[in-house]
Amino acid sequence: MRRLLVPFLFGCAALIAAMNFEPRYEASGQMLIPDGYRQWQFVGSNMGIGYDASIKKGTFKNIYIQPEAYRTFKATGKFPDKTVLVMEVFSAGEKAAPAKTGHFEEKFLGIEAAVKDEGKFPTEKWAYYNFIAQSGGALKSAKAFPKEACWNCHNEHAKVDNVFVQFYPALRD
Numbered sequence: 001m002r003r004l005l006v007p008f009l010f011g012c013a014a015l016i017a018a019m020n021f022e023p024r025y026e027a028s029g030q031m032l033i034p035d036g037y038r039q040w041q042f043v044g045s046n047m048g049i050g051y052d053a054s055i056k057k058g059t060f061k062n063i064y065i066q067p068e069a070y071r072t073f074k075a076t077g078k079f080p081d082k083t084v085l086v087m088e089v090f091s092a093g094e095k096a097a098p099a100k101t102g103h104f105e106e107k108f109l110g111i112e113a114a115v116k117d118e119g120k121f122p123t124e125k126w127a128y129y130n131f132i133a134q135s136g137g138a139l140k141s142a143k144a145f146p147k148e149a150c151w152n153c154h155n156e157h158a159k160v161d162n163v164f165v166q167f168y169p170a171l172r173d
């Protein structure tokens with residue numbers, strides 16, 4: 001019986017790891033770019049909100065959260081440790097046939113992430129990353145920004161625990 005138990009537990013652990021995305025880091029401490037987020041829970045999108053000079057105005061942003069963190073938030077009103085919110089950025093295209101007015105999500109510019117990691121950041125709890133290379137394209141890993149760059153604004157203006165829940169219908173309703 002015991003001979004079967006160990007492989008069974010390893011199997012379960014592997015399955016859970018595949019289901020629950022957790023932030024992963026390089027030895028240097030840089031966070032590895034999250035993948036698979038298009039299968040996560042979509043919470044909301046924004047068009048043209050500008051708050052970071054390095055991001056062009058007039059971009060579309062779509063925000064996703066891991067399904068498990070979403071369920072926990074809906075049940076408890078709290079974001080669990082290891083919550084990751086991915087924000088993907090698209091340029092705004094226009095006048096593609098048959099559309100005569102309006103904008104659509106055209107070129108994929110890359111992703112940013114907000115990560116709650118209480119073990120790694122016991123005081124701030126949340127860290128912020130940008131995986132968009134200056135020269136275009138994606139970075140394999142990124143360094144957490146200093147507090148003044150991202151955390152301060154999120155902490156001051158975001159409605160719930162540093163997250164801009166007020167802009168995300170799937171979280172605020």
Ligand code: HEC
Nearest residue numbers: 046049051061085087112113114128129149150153163164
């Ligand atoms: C001046 C305020 C401000 C600063 C500074 C700021 N943000 Fe945000 N952030 C926002 C607002 C407002 C939103 C809501 C959605 C949007 O803008 O598209 C947001 C949303 C996000 C989200 C989606 C998840 C969430 O927490 O709501 C991520 C990821 C994010 N920001 C990353 C960053 C990163 C990385 C930096 C630093 C380079 C940064 N932010 C700096 C205001 C700010």
